[in-house]
Structure formats: structure tokens, C-alpha cells
Amino acid sequence: MKVYLDNNSTTPMDDRVKEVYCKATKYFGNVNSIYDLGIEARRKLAEAYDIIYPAIGASDEDDILITSSTTEGNNTVIKTFLYAFLRGNPKKHIITTVAEHSSIKAPLAFCKKFGMEVTYLYTDENGRIDPKELENAIRDDTALISVLFASNESGAIEPIKEVGQIAKKYNIPFHCDGAQAIGKAEVNVRELGVDYFTFSAHKFHGPKGVGALYVRAKAPYENLIHGGNQMGGKRGGSVYLNGVLAMAEAIKLANEHLDEMNTRVKALRDKLEEAILQIPDTKTYVDKKFRLPNTVIASFKGIEGEAMLWDLNQKGIYAATGSSCSSERLEGSEVLEALGEDPEIAHTGIIFSLSRFTTEKEIDYVIEVLPEIVKRLRNISMTYAKK
């Protein structure tokens, strides 16, 4: 049996999305062409927007720019403020969190090269920032606040509404990386009080290579990609129409299945979590009320994360590590350490993330093989050696 439990990384496409995607290839006309083919394509794009705008609670005066990914959207937002700074705007300070994805951290590191300053807010044992600390970090020259909706690793959901209120109080633009939000939580950008919101279709059973950047009306904006007058001239490049149509279908389905996510999928997650905790010397993290319904992050004392992934893979189970020993950089487990875990345990973190396609049979299979895997690896482990 193959069990895919790395849905916070990417997801399989829904068959209904695939159908839309494939059928949409016939609208090959360029949405900017003046003749009938172009008009037809433009109508299809309008239909997609009819779905996407209400799906995240955007108002028609706001922009939802089609991008290639969350990463592109995050870069666009951050560099809007970098360009302003380089043109002489004195606002050079950006506030963000330690829990951000590299698509926030890397552009911010880039901004620092030009003299901008970044404050990273720490998260607590539930993986959440303290809004009071955010308020204390605000300076006269703060240009932007950027806080992720939820972590792909810990699953911790940040207090976005409170951040939005603080940002409004101090009149500072607020960006939210929403890659983990769609399909796992209700999203209404106006209610959340965000000025920018980014997401990618492939995180909610859509295709890879298409995403969106929400920009509230009148929020500062500068192009990342200059080109033709697509997206009102705000993002050059021919519009990936079948990708957009597929994303619209995917976001519609994600919202339709939100209840299922919060009931059936969540129950499966809870079942898996309980089974993990039945195994001695294991722990799970982040209070469930602050956690994405599909995510469980656990530690298995004495078993290095990559070794665990290896054995899971041997059994056809695909999960993720908090400590990514498999990457070129060989970083330690910053995730579990940020959640207050000891360094010895931090290297044993495993993240299981479910989706609406996860079945009870699959979870039962994982629950069945997990104790054998733990037994084999603990037998090798030095932690469990007699002194």
C-alpha cells in the first residue's frame, strides 16, 4: 500500500480539477488578443475570477494577480518595499516570524544586503507569535509586517486577525503567506485584515505552476515581473489560462470540502496521533486548537528523522522530517527546537500531513506498521543501548 502523508508539501490533483485543466487547453487564445479567440479566453478568465474572488472574500476593487507560485507572490510583496527603500523611502524595517518559509526568509535576507532591517518574532511552544511582542517590535520606520497563516511543519495557525488589527492601528501594510490556508481553514481576506495574501494551487489539489497574490485596493505595489499589460500591467507574461481555470476549480472544491477537512480528515489525524502517542517515548506538538486539522508533528525518541523516513518509505509511506538532514545544508531541527524541544529530541521529528484523499484504511495501515518500524530502529539506536 502507498500512503501519501506529505500534503503540506504538495498534493495530488483532484480528478475534477484535472478534467477542467485538460478541457481548458482548448482555450488557447491569448486573453489579450482582440479577436474572438481572445475574447473567449478572456471570458474563461473572468469565470475563474468569479470563483476565486469570493472564495477568499476579496472585494472587486482589490487585485488578485495570477502568479506562478506563493514564492513569486511573497517575493513581489517584499520587493515592493525594497524598491521603495532603494528609491529613498526611509521605511527600512520589516517584521516577520521565525516560522516563515524560505520564500519569505530568503527575499528578506536579500533586502538586508541593501541595508533594510528585519525583526524575526519568536514563536511559543504552540508555534505561535505573541501579538504583544509584535506591537513592541513596531518602529516608526516599519515598512511591512509579514506573518504566515500556518506553518507547513508544525501546523501552527498564527493569530492573523489580531496581527491584522495591530497593523491597521499603526497603519502598516500587512502580508500573510497563505500557502497552508486554503482548504484547511476558512479564509476571508477582508475579515483577516490582510493587505496581501499569497497561495499556490498545488497545495489544495490544483496544478503546480500557478498561484495568486491578493493585493488590497490602494496597498503599495511594484511589479516583480515587467512585461506586457497582462494583469493590468502588474504582472507580465501570458496568462496560464488552463492553470488558472484549474486553480479556480480547486479552490471551489477546497472550500466545499472544508467541512470534511474539519471532521473526517481531522478525525483520521486524531486517530493517527493517538496511535503515535501509544508508542512509548513519543510526543506530539502544538495544541490541536491552534493546529491545522490535517497535520501532526511527532517525535520518536532515539530515531533520527531521516532514518524514520527511510523505513516509512520502505513501507510505502511518505512523510516529512522537521530536521532536514537530507538537504544539502544539513540543518538541525529548528522546528522542534522552536517548539521548546531539547536538541536530542529535535532531530527525531516527523511531520504527517493528510488530505481529503486520505482514507481510514491508509491510516490504519500506518498505525499497523509504525510500531514495527520504531522497534527496528530503536534496536539500532544508541539512545536505547544499555550503558
Place this chain on the structure above:
Amino acid sequence: MARNDLLSGSVWEQYSNKVIERMNNPRYVGEFSEEDAKKRGAKLVVADFGSEACGDSVRLYWLVDPKTDKIIDARFKSFGCGTAIASSDVMTELTIGKTVDEAMKITNIDVEKALRDEPDKPAFPPQKMHCSVMAYDVILEAAAKYKGKNVKELKDDEIVCECARVTRKEIEEIVRKYKVKTIEELQKYTDAGKYCKSCVAPGGHEERDVYLVDIIKEVNEQMEKEEIKKGLETGEFDKMTLVNKIKAIEKILNEKIKPFLAMDGGSVEFVDLREEDGKTKIYLRYLGACATCSSGALTAKAIEEELKKELKSNNLEVIFI
């Protein structure tokens, strides 16, 4: 290479079959107790290396025949990824049947080679070489324990890059020999710093006492000092610093040339000096009678010859302005 970099392949994809086999079925996992040792008339040695906080650690158990110093059996326990477990397993196997002194010669490179399927194809990707380094270190720990010595006494040279086992001395020699200025240049001549990259510069996977960038800088500074000193000692003009070149030129002007020109009521003045394409251009100016003398060009040639002779260098040119 560039194409492969873009593909950024999975680490696991690059494991040899032997690594996979050893990870799935390690042969020497286990422990020995004092009782086991007694039964087999051996001395028990237990040594640890690494730490779980850093993500890697290994414990090695040896049963050593005290009469022959031979390791009659060995086992290990390990906290680490697949490569670490496979490396520990092979390392443990390699020590069996060897004397403690022979075992001390086993390095991480031997372990990696033993895990290869084909002699020329690495058993795992470069960033995983780090995992096999513990194999060497834990053997040294065990040997030190058996001999009742400190590990430092057993290490002969200061290893800078543990993955490729390159010593500080070797790095220094390469920097000197090839006048290396950057890491990229250094890596044309050595594998140091190509694996886990911790030893290249601060900020890598592990903290180090010394980094390759520091050694390159130090050796270059040392070489520069030596050059200057050499220039001073031998009086070799081409090896002098700019200041010393100027001093040497002025000395010759004052002692040899000016007295000669003064006989005709003229003089010469040092104006500037430039180094271009390895050549030293000396800019001078005539003063007094020389400034209007019709045989200026001839005199200029003579001055250049005199400077060349006195400074023992053909690498200079005199230009009058």
C-alpha cells in the same frame, strides 16, 4: 554539472546498493557486556563519539584479546540517518580481526570505499560523507581507551577537512605551491571542503576551530611578508614593495646620477612610479641645465642603463616628463 545542479537529485537516489542493504539489514548492531568479554577471555572496550543533539552519534563495542591486541569481535549502536547506520556497520566489520593499531589506520574514506558497488562510483553523495567521519573518530576513541591514552596523542596531524581527511599542512602546501587565493582555486588541487562543507567557512553544518578560508588568508599574508623580507634581504628590485622600490631608486639617483649631472649644472628629480604588466615605469624630471640640454634623450638612455645595472633588473623603464 550545471544540468545536474538544476535537477538537484534526491540524496537517497545516489546511495549504493550496499548502503541500502546495510541500512535495511545491518549485520553488527548489538552490545557486549563485561560478562561477554570474560567468557571470551577478552577485554571490553566501549567508546562513544558524536552527540544526539547534533543529529549523529555512535557507540562502538570491541572485544580485544589482551595478549595479541587483536579485536576478536565488535558491535555498534548508532543514532543517525541511513548513511550513518550503514557506515557504522561497515566500520565495525572492518575492525574485526585487526589489531588495535591496524584498526586505527581505518579512515572514513576506507569505510566509504567499502560501501561502493563499483570502485569508481561514490557510495553516497558528498554532503553525506560527513556521516562516515564518525567511523574514524570512534575507532580512535576506542583505541585510546584500550591503550589508556588521550585521543589527541593518537592523532598525528591536524585534520582540517575530516570528510576528505586533509591536514592543515597539506592545505598550506597547496596554497603556497599554486599561489591559491580562493576556495575555488584550492579545490582544483584538493577535495578538502567539497563534502559537508563545514570546514570551508564559518556558518556551516558544524563549528570548527579553523576554516579553509582562514588558512588561505593566513598563508597568503605569510607569503607576502616573506616576499617583502626576501626583497629586503636579497635587494632584488622586482620583489620589493613600492615604498622600497622608491627608496632604492632615490638612493641611486642621489649617490650615482645626481653627482654626475651636477658637473654640467643639471639635476634630476623622481616624480612617480607605476607598475604595469609586471614592468616598473619610473617617471623622472630634468632640473637645471638638463631641462634645456639638447642631449637629453642620450642622457635619459644612460640613466636607464645605470638604474638597470644598479638595481639588477631589466624589468624597468625610465620615462622623462
